[in-house]
Amino acid sequence: CLCVPRATSATTMNVFLAVAHAVALLWTFVPIFVPLYVPATVTAVSCLCVWLGSWRAAEEGKDEDGTSLKSESDEAMTTRDAYMLPFTGSAVLLSLYVAFKFFGKDMVNKLLSAYFVLLGTIAIAGVMYSIVGRLFPKTWREHCALDVKFSLPILAEPVEFSVSAAEFVLVVPAAAVAIASAVTKVWLLNNIVGVAFCLQGIELLRIGSYRNGVLMLSGLFLYDIFWVFGTDVMVTVAKSFDAPIKLLFPKTFPVVFDGTQECSLLGLGDIIIPGAFIAETLRFDRKNRRVFYFTVVGYFVGIVTTLVVMNVFNHAQPALLYLVPGCIAFSLLGAASCGRVKELWEFASEKEGGEEDANAAAAKKQKKTPRSSKKKA
Numbered sequence: 001c002l003c004v005p006r007a008t009s010a011t012t013m014n015v016f017l018a019v020a021h022a023v024a025l026l027w028t029f030v031p032i033f034v035p036l037y038v039p040a041t042v043t044a045v046s047c048l049c050v051w052l053g054s055w056r057a058a059e060e061g062k063d064e065d066g067t068s069l070k071s072e073s074d075e076a077m078t079t080r081d082a083y084m085l086p087f088t089g090s091a092v093l094l095s096l097y098v099a100f101k102f103f104g105k106d107m108v109n110k111l112l113s114a115y116f117v118l119l120g121t122i123a124i125a126g127v128m129y130s131i132v133g134r135l136f137p138k139t140w141r142e143h144c145a146l147d148v149k150f151s152l153p154i155l156a157e158p159v160e161f162s163v164s165a166a167e168f169v170l171v172v173p174a175a176a177v178a179i180a181s182a183v184t185k186v187w188l189l190n191n192i193v194g195v196a197f198c199l200q201g202i203e204l205l206r207i208g209s210y211r212n213g214v215l216m217l218s219g220l221f222l223y224d225i226f227w228v229f230g231t232d233v234m235v236t237v238a239k240s241f242d243a244p245i246k247l248l249f250p251k252t253f254p255v256v257f258d259g260t261q262e263c264s265l266l267g268l269g270d271i272i273i274p275g276a277f278i279a280e281t282l283r284f285d286r287k288n289r290r291v292f293y294f295t296v297v298g299y300f301v302g303i304v305t306t307l308v309v310m311n312v313f314n315h316a317q318p319a320l321l322y323l324v325p326g327c328i329a330f331s332l333l334g335a336a337s338c339g340r341v342k343e344l345w346e347f348a349s350e351k352e353g354g355e356e357d358a359n360a361a362a363a364k365k366q367k368k369t370p371r372s373s374k375k376k377a
Contacts, residue, residue, distance in 0.1 A: 298330025
């Protein structure tokens with residue numbers, strides 16, 4: 001599954017990724033029929049999400065002729081964003097902890113349910129589009145069915161977006177799943193929304209450069225250690241928050257669907273954050289992918305180490321404590337194996353402010369066909 005053929009056409013790659021998307025979603029149904037060993041399930045699902053999310057970020061939804069089907073992020077993360085992320089995350093985490101303590105779990109979850117239904121609908125529709133989007137007529141994919149524009153008092157500029165006819169059709173089943181997840185709190189629906197969040201999150205979180213990724217991971221490494229070992233804040237919020245911010249893995253078989261299923265959990269941040277870093281290593285070397293494969297192995301080693309330590313000491317573990325060293329060390333090891341450590345360290349897919357790296361821009365320009373260039377014009 002991890003070894004994508006190096007010489008593949010855009011059509012072949014799109015088909016391969018569509019199948020991988022279907023596998024990622026269908027895997028959430030496996031515990032219904034077969035009793036699974038929880039650590040093995042956690043490892044398989046998290047690695048699949050990281051791998052697939054990285055390819056989504058690198059491919060950027062290209063059509064058969066190489067034309068992008070979806071817009072890219074406006075700009076990548078800056079160095080300031082990278083070192084401020086742990087502080088921003090700490091402020092949000094502490095705010096949720098205080099809210100749960102003073103206002104109660106039920107009230108906070110009700111207030112946030114509508115927000116996560118909206119986000120879940122968008123995420124699921126995006127993943128469904130990756131699976132079945134190319135089955136729609138091209139006119140459905142390209143022509144706008146709904147143009148939305150509105151203003152909010154807290155935003156300086158109006159919010160504006162367009163929805164194609166194909167996307168509009170997929171919003172209906174996506175909204176049904178997101179609403180059902182919010183109402184029933186069933187682990188299966190939670191995981192469908194959670195997997196969609198992971199895939200979309202890795203794609204949208206562009207760290208911009210390898211050094212930004214190292215800085216971000218290093219800061220979140222300390223963040224995770226402090227909030228898990230130093231306080232009860234992280235564990236309390238994770239257990240109190242009835243929203244798809246974590247993947248749930250049933251501990252018992254047969255499973256139940258009344259919201260009382262006993263589950264192990266893995267936070268989405270332990271997939272999305274390292275996944276964004278791994279996606280940057282794929283952008284670095286799309287041809288040989290050695291650094292990318294090494295880094296995926298590093299993530300695998302990190303998640304397995306987390307599960308082993310957690311079971312030995314019977315205590316919740318900050319997964320980034322093991323994932324961060326694994327991803328950084330194995331990425332450097334992969335670069336060292338082909339003599340490209342300096343090149344990797346200096347690599348930037350986008351410069352500060354969203355400007356693309358010169359090498360990446362040149363490669364992209366060289367790959368453009370006359371047809372796609374005409375469309376861009």
